[in-house]
Amino acid sequence: MSQQATLAFLLMDAPFESARTTTALRIIDAAVRRGINVKVFAYEGAVFLPFASQIAHANAVHGRTVEEEDHPLPREWVAGLIEESARRGAAFEWVNCGLCVDERGAGQAIEGVRRGSPADFWKFAESSDNTLVVPTA
């Protein structure tokens, strides 16, 4: 596309709790794979999506090792979105709500994530072609 479109997304759900997050990230992935510029504002529990200290675990109940369990980690999905955007020459911004981060002690985010405020979401919406809000259930 000659003039890249930009889409903004607001996420609110914490990781490991709801299929909504997986679906929302699949939608963002679809935008990234089309070379669309993406802006994500993570609010409330969603600030834990790019939390750098997420660790994969084994599954003792089913007798599987860490490698066999291959536990999915949202921080790796977010990192994958950032890498794929860069590979396609598209812009990708991920802003964590600073107050939400402080409340939860979620300050350790992966590279490429920055701290902001709800005003950033307003700026994202203003500067994007369209916006999708993914609220909590």
Added chain:
Amino acid sequence: MKQYLIIETRDPIECRDVDAMASLAADLARSGASASVLLTDNGVFAARIGAATDALDVLSSAGVGVFADNFSLSERGIESASLAPGVRPATVDLVIDRLLEGASVMWR
């Protein structure tokens, strides 16, 4: 023409508010807007033949297009042959298409 896409993630049996979603989409279509619904996550349970919900009837009677997310269908073992008439399998690219077209996309 104003365009709307409603993303419905909730099981119609677990959450009766799915009926309200169907009413909203139908009202939007009857008001002259282009309205469609994408069923995802447990929302795809409404897409099955014989599902105990009136949502699909309400939507089809108003001319609302109904799509079901392929991935969510596959996760739940729902095959295309099990889909109620009028429900079209789709990918989440539908959401991107609609957003780029300027539609109002509402997540439920």
